[in-house]
Amino acid sequence: MPSVYFSSKPTAMGVSLLSRSFFLFLFHFHSTLSSSSPPPLCAHHQSLSxxxxxQSFSIQTLPYDDLTQYPKTESWKEGTDCYFWDGVTCDLQTGLVTGLDLSSSMLHGTLHSNNSLFSLHHLCKLDLSYNDFSTSNISSRFGQFSNLTHLNLSWSSFTGQVPSEISHLSKLVSLDLSGNFGPSLEPISFDKIVRNLTKLRELDLSSVDMSLVVPDSWMNLSSSLSSLKLLDCGLQGKLPSSVGKLKHLRYLGLGLNNFTGSIPYDFEQLTELVSLDLSANAYLRPEPVSLYKIVQNLTKLRELALDEVDMSLVAPNSLTNLSSSLSSLSLFNCGLQGKFPGNIFLLPNLETLYLSDNEGLTGSFPSSNLSNVLSMLVLSNTRISLYLENDLISNLKSLRVMRLGNSSIIRSDLALLGNLTQLTGLDLSNNNLSGQIPSSLGNLIQLTNLDLSNNILSGNIPSSLFALPSLQDLDLHSNNLRGNISEFQHAILYYLDLSNNILSGNLPSSLFALPSLKHLDLHSNNLRDDEIWFVDCISEKIVMSMNMEEMKEIERAEGEDTEEVRDEPEDIKRIAPWTKQITARGIVASIAIGIIYSVIVSAALLAFVFLRTWTKLLSKAGIVTSPFTRQENTIVQTYAES
Structure with a gap:
């Protein structure tokens, strides 16, 4: 690398450059003072458009958690130069708008065909992705942008038929209509697109309904294509061998369709391919020879997804020669049987490995020499054995997801899992794990999902679990866990299942202040309470239950109040009279809960706390009262939610 020296003495050339710069500065400063403002860089009529x-759209936050959203149009102010507006690109010579990037701009509303957008005839790049155009039809006027090279309308709630006028955009090199509300593409329109858009390098029509398009019509696709993504398009029939002629193809996504037969031998000619996704084609059945040749020839492959493809004819060792560049391998639920090649576990660039739900798949997962970038390991429902001990865990520092439910864990030291501080998901269910849940799991501050259900774990649930700041899903059901349930330190939990344990004591008060809770199951424990409460709320989808003894108590109470009618059908016999369904205490409770509900928490949980407190107070006052019946509970719940 050449050295760079700075001299303290200016050279003659340096003085000349400094003088020229200073002169230009003075000239610009003088002209600014002596004349009016310079003309705008962007033409006035373009700004108006x-x-x-x-003005034709509102600004609304969209439900994309993993997306950075920013209202770019808020910087668009009347009287300012649109050259400086967010997302706008202008040609400095003509002042015309040539580019519009409004991706993730929180736009909401209908895009009509008379919108002023279509007066920007000189657009070369247009990106409207990740907005909400309220199931607008894709206007045929998009076909008037004759200079367009890039058009992205993905994930923006478009629907209707893809207009054949798109085929007029002969300069297009990138077209993305993916992720919308099932727009459809007729065979004639598709044929026009593939015949006329000869410069296309990137084509993504995922989630566009192409069920009427015959795969053989792909033969006219641009030979320049480097990326072809047609996922979830309703495509059917045999995979077209003509795809093998797309020599420049690097990304091929054909998953979530209805392809049948085997993978064509021509696919082995796609030697530039780095990503191949044929997943969720349940009737696609690769032949051993064709798959072997694909694995042998696609030496640049980094991503391979064959999930839910019928690979029952393929021996796992046919995958032995997968590219050393492979970073992602996804083969879950594809009927693989036999020993999985151990060398794949040791691929140096492997980041993601999904082998779950292949119950006949065997092998041994190594404890050392693993990829130091492995972030997702999913071996659930396989017979691949592993030792969850120090040697292995110390080699998984980058792991974010570990799913080993119903796998073959030979020995384990769960306390060491607390060292995997990058974990966001951990599933060790159905593994006959014993001992106590280690408090070190409280170190996993990024953990969102934890499933230790269907084991024989014992002891108390560490309070550190209830303090995990990111935890949303906690499943510990069907163990031998004892003791009290600790207070919850964070309020984002939405799924909690502690059923079928030996938990005792009162429920923590913080449980009833979890605003996101959607599922709660506490049945078959020894929890103390004055009420059995079953809530199956359609709007909030909460399921709560207590111990069976209290349920029997209510059933006995209801039995005393039920009118038996011998001649009525069985399903009508056990209906309590209306005087037992609509009671004074039920009406008072309903009104109180309804008032408080508007300012506190969900009706289901609030009602539970209110009625529990009611019966406790009466009991302490020496007043004997029966628990609220199911009919009263229903009236209270209905009124509170209304």
Whole structure:
């Protein structure tokens, strides 16, 4: 690398450059003072069109948690130069708008065909992805942008038929209509697109309904294509061998369709391929020879997904020669049987490994020499054995997801899992794990999902689990866990299952202040309470239950109040009279809960706390009262939610 020296003495050339720069600065400063403002860099009529476009939409946050959203159009102000507006690109010579990038701009509303957007005839790049255009039809006027090279309308709630006018965009090199509300593409329109868009390098029509398109019509696809993604398009029939002629193809996604037969031998000619996704084609059945050749020839492959493809004819060792560049291998639920090749576990660039739900798949997962970038390991429902001990765990520092439910864990030291501080998901269910849940799991502050259900774990549940700041899903059902349930330190939990244990004591008060809770199951424990409460709320989908002894108590109480009618059908016999369904205490409770509900927590949980407190107070006052019946509970719940 050449050295760079700085001299303290200016050279003659340096003085000349400094003088010229200073002169230009003085000239610019003088001209600024002596003349009016310079003309705008963006033509005035283009600014007006953009402002009209802005006014036709509102700004709303979209439900994309993993997406950075920013309202770019808020920087669009009347009287300012649109050259400096967010997302706008102007040609400095003509002042015309040539690019519009409004991806993730929180736009909400209908995009009509008379929108001022379509007056920006000189657009070369247009990106409207990740907005909400309220199931607008894709306008045929998009076909008027004759200079377009890039068009992205993905994930923006478009629907209707893809207009054949898209085929007029002969300069397009990238077209993305994916992720919308099932727009459809007729065979004639598709044929026009593949015949006329000869410069296409990237085509993504995922989630576009192409069920009427015959795969053989792909033969006219641009030979320049480097990326072809047609996932979830309703495509059917045999995979077209003509795909093998796309020599420049690097990304091929054909998953979630209805392809049948085997993988064509021509696929082995796609030697530039780095990503191949044929997943969720349940009737696709690779032949051993064709798969072997694909594995042998696709030496640049980094991602391979054959999930839910019928690979029952394929021996796992046919995958032995997978590219050393492989970073992601996904083969779950594809009927693989036999010993999985051990060398794949040791691929140096492996980041993601999904082998779950292949119950006949055997092998031994190594404890050392693993990829130091392995982030997802999913071996659930396989017979691949492993030792969950120090040697292995110390080699998994980058792991984010570990799913080993119903696998073959030979020995384990669960306390060491607390060292995997990058974990966001951990599933060790159905493994006959014994001992106590280690408090070191409280170190996993990024953990969102924890499943230790269907084991024989004993002792108390560590309070550190209830303090995990990111935990949303906790499943510990069907163990031998004892003791009290600790207070919850964070309020984002939405799924909690502690059923079929030996837990005792009162429920923590913080349980009833979890605003996101959607599922709660506590049945078959020794928890103390004055009420059995079953809630199956359609709006909130909460399921709560207590111990069976209290349930029997209510059933006995209801039995005393039920009118028996011999001649009525069985399903009508045990209906309590209306005087037992609508009671004074039920009405008072309903009104109180309904008032408080508007400012506190969900009706289901609030009602539970209120009625429990009611019966406790009466009991302490020496007043004998029976628990609220199911009919009263229903009235209370209905009124509170209304």
């Amino acid at each position: 953009l402002l009209q476009f802005k």
